[in-house]
Amino acid sequence: MADPTLTGVNSLGIAKAPEDTRVVVAMSGGVDSSVVAAMLKDQGYDVVGITLQLYDHGIAVQKKGACCAGQDIHDARRVSEAIGIPHYVLDYETRFRDSVMEEFADSYIRGETPIPCVRCNQEVKFKDLLATARDLDADVLATGHYVQQKLFGDHAEMLRAVDKNRDQSYFLFATTQEQLDYLRFPLGGLEKDDVRILAEKYGLQVANKPDSQDICFVPNGNYASVIERLRPGASEAGEIVHLNGDVLGYHKGIIHYTIGQRKGLGIGGRDPLYVIRLDPEKNQVIVGPKEALGVTTLHLKEVNWLGQTEISSEGQEIEVKVRSTRPSVRATLYGSGAEGGARITLHHPEQGISPGQAAVFYDGDRVLGGGWIENKS
Template sequence: MVDGLNSLGIPKPPEETRVVAAMSGGVDSSVVAALLKAQGYDVVGITLQLYDHGAAIQKKGACCAGQDIHDARNVADEIGIPHYVLDYESRFKEQVMEDFADTYLSGSTPIPCIRCNQTVKFQDLLATAHDLGADAMATGHYIRRETGADGRGELHRAADASRDQSYFLFATTQDQLDFLRFPLGNLPKTEVRALAEHFGLLVADKPDSQDICFVPDGSYANVVEKLRPGSGRGGEIVHLDGRVLGEHNGVIHYTIGQRRGLGVATGEPLFVVKIDAPNRKVIVGPREALLTAGLWMEEPNWIGPGSLHEACEAGARVLVRVRSTREPKPSRLGFHDGRPAVFFDAPEEGVARGQASVLYDAEGSTRVLGGGFIAGTIPADERVAA
C-alpha cells in the first residue's frame, strides 16, 4: 500500500476491490488472475465464447473457443475464483468478422484483433464488468498503464519490446483506460511462464495464440469467401504503366506490398502497389512505387495531452508505427484535405489502407498518444494514386 492505494492504484484494500479478469484460457490471462487472487483481490474470471466451438475448426494456438474455455474454467477452479462464460458469438461475428470481410472486399487490409479489443473486449465486456460492480478490469496484454500528473491513466509501451502490444490497443479510450489494468506490462514472457509454474497452473506450458482466432489455416481469403459467397471473382493484374500482365482469382488474395504469389513474370521484381476493388484490378509495380510521404486517418482516437486537432494544427512531432512488426518512425502531424494526417520524415514503404497508424510521444518516452485506421496515402511518387 502506498498513500492508501493498492497495487492497482485504487484507494481500497485489495479484499474490498473487485477486479474482473478477462481470461482467454492462455497463460498470460491465467497468470493475471492468479496474481490478483494471490494479492488478496476479489477476482471474478470471465471468458468470452467468440465463435461456435462445436462448428469452429480448432487449431493449435487458437483462442476463445473449445479447449480454451475449458482451460480458463480449470484455472479459475485451481485458484479458487468464480468464473463465467459469456456467449458473445453474435456480437463478435457482427463487429469483427463481418468488418473483416467487408474491409478485405473494399481493397483494404483489416486488423481484426484491434476491432475485437475496440468493441467486444473493451466495450461490451467492460460494460459487463461495470454491471458486476468491479472497480477495474484486468487483461493479459503486454502494455503498461501509468498514472499521469492529472491522475488519469496513460498508455505506455510494454517494458519487453518484443512482446509489446500497443499497436493493437491504440483505440483504447481515456474512460476505458481509467478502468483497465495490465499487470504484465513490466514483465518479460519468461517471468510470466515462471509465475505460471509457481502457481501450478495447468496452462504453464501452453503455446501462445497465433494468427487470427477465427482463421483456421491462415487462409484469410477462405474466410472472406465463406462470409461473402462469390467474393472471389477474378480480374486483371495491371502494371502501373497500363500493361495487363495476367489475371487473378479475387482481390481478397492480395495485400499492399505483396511480392510472392502474383502469378506474373516480367523479368523484374514486382509488388502490389494498389488494389482497385470496384474494378477488380490488382495494380503492381517496382518497389519504389510503394513509397509514401504520409497518410490520413479515419476513426481517430487521441489519448495524449490536449486534443488531436490541436496537435495537428501545431504540426506536433510524433513517432508513428504503420505495421505491428515495424519500429515507430519520426513524423509530424498535420491535415490532408481537412483530415488528421501523418507526414513521414523519410518515405515509408508499403503503407496499406485498413491497417493502423499508431502514434507515440516523440520526446523519448514510451507513451501511446492514440492513432487511427489508415484511410489513404500521400504518395512519394505521383505515379501511384492515393
C-alpha cells in the same frame, strides 16, 4: 505503486484494501491472462474470471492455440477452479460476428488489410466486457496485454511494455481515456519469461501452453477461406495491371492479395514486381517496381487521441508505427477539420502500407493514440 499501508491506495491504484477491491479478469485461456488472475488472487483481491465465446465453433474451424477456441475456454475454467475464483463464459458470438468478422470480410473486399484484433478490443472486449465488469460492481477490468500504465490520480496513461518483443500497444491504440482509466495491465512491467516462471510458481496447467499466433477465427492464416464463407462469390477473377496500364495477367480475386506482395502473382519472367494497390471498383490488382511502394503521406479516420492537448493543425512531431511488426519512425501529425480525421507526413518513405491498417502515435514510450489508414500517397 506506493506502499498501500502508507498511501491508502492498493497496488491497482484503488483506495481500498485488496480484499474489498473487485477485479474482473478477461481470461482467454492462455498463460498471460491466467497469470494475471492467479497473481491478483494471490495478492488478496476479489477476482472474477470472464471468458468470451466469440464465434460459433460449428462454423469457424476450431484451432488449437487460437485465443477463442473451445480448448481455451476449457483451460480458463480449469485455471479458475485451481486458484479458487468464480468463472463465467459469456456468449458474444453475435456481437463478435457483427462487429469484427463481418467488418473483416467487407474490409478485404474493399481492397484493405484489416486488423480484426484491434476491432475486437475496440468493439467487444473494451466496450461490452467492460460494461459487464461494471455491472458486476468491479472496481477495474484487468487483462493480460503487454502494455504499461501509469496512474496520475484518476488519469491513466498507456506506455509500451518493458518487454519490447511482446509490446501490444499497437493493438490497443483505440482504447479511450475512459476505458484506460478503468483498465489494468499487470504484466506490462514483466518479461515474458518472468510470466512463465510465475505460471510455474502458481502451478497453472497452462504454464507451458504455446502463445496464440493466428487470428482466432482464421485457421492456419487462411483468411480468404473465411471471407469466401462470409461473402460467397468474393473471389472474382480480374486483371493484373502494371502501373503503366499494361495488362500482365489475371488474378483469382483481390482478397488473395496484399500491398507489397511479390510472390504468387503468376506473372514471372519480368523484373520483380510488387502489388502497389488494389482497385476493388475495377477488380484489378495494380503492380509495379519496389520503389513505387514508398509512401510519405497518410490520411487517417476514426482517430483516438490520448494526448493532453488537441492535435495541432500546424503539426507536431511524433513517432508512428504503421505496422505492428515494424519499429516506430519519425513523423509529423496534423489535425484535420474532419471529425475524427488526421494526416501524417512521414520523414522518410515507408513501404507496404495499406488502407485498413493502423497508424499508432508515440511520444517515446507513451502511447498518444492512433487512427485507421484511409488512404495514402
